């Protein structure tokens with residue numbers, strides 16, 4: 001299998017709290033990988049490790065053939081990211097904000113217009129960022145992430161705070177990206193229903209541990225075998241988490 005990201009037993013400990021616990025991910029090149037888990041599961045921490053924003057306590061990872069920690073700087077060039085709410089210079093326009101990123105990355109002049117076009121912001125490019133709606137801000141965040149057309153996009157809850165039509169809009173945009181330019185997307189969410197329409201593969205995280213990794217079809221099979229209606233995957237996901245929480249409580253009682 002052609003994996004573009006693999007992590008091996010990735011672990012992050014804060015004092016005596018384990019935020020990410022022996023997480024091994026396998027992300028196929030060209031796929032959209034949905035990284036699911038309830039609040040506090042460790043999704044953002046895992047993504048921050050991949051982006052070099054925090055150091056793992058244990059474990060290693062490889063991104064597009066480059067191995068952590070030896071190729072740390074090369075890894076950064078492979079990734080465009082959107083972590084939590086992206087921040088902008090609010091008194092500059094969308095176009096000017098992207099222009100700053102373009103200069104820092106040393107990209108061609110037309111990359112700003114290309115990115116605006118890709119996210120559907122061309123006609124709003126000259127509006128101040130502070131006057132953008134939430135959905136437009138998320139689009140601008142995405143434009144910033146994909147400005148250099150990186151082979152990998154890491155998007156941490158890019159639909160956070162959007163209304164249903166905003167979610168729909170951003171979801172369609174993300175779904176279209178691998179076909180528009182050759183990329184692989186790792187996207188986190190705490191709702192399976194939001195991810196199942198776009199993801200090829202799913203990793204489910206709870207309390208820092210991977211509960212499931214596989215294709216959506218495999219998750220459906222898994223659900224059928226456990227007696228769930230396969231059309232309601234959200235319920236399958238939630239009960240997987242609940243079962244794990246109950247098992248954890250019993251273990252701590254022993």
Ligand SMILES: Nc1ncnc2c1ncn2[C@@H]1O[C@H](COP(=O)(O)OP(=O)(O)OP(=O)(O)O)[C@@H](O)[C@H]1O
Pocket residue numbers: 014017018019037038039040041042043044045046190
């Ligand atoms: N700097 C830190 N120091 C101590 N604990 C931390 C730190 N960063 C994260 N944690 C803890 O690690 C756990 C995982 O946090 P993380 O932000 O990765 O979860 P998440 O899956 O992204 O959750 P959410 O859906 O709420 O964004 C949480 O219990 C959090 O409090």
Ligand SMILES: [Mg+2]
Pocket residue numbers: 043044045156
């Ligand atoms: Mg998070």
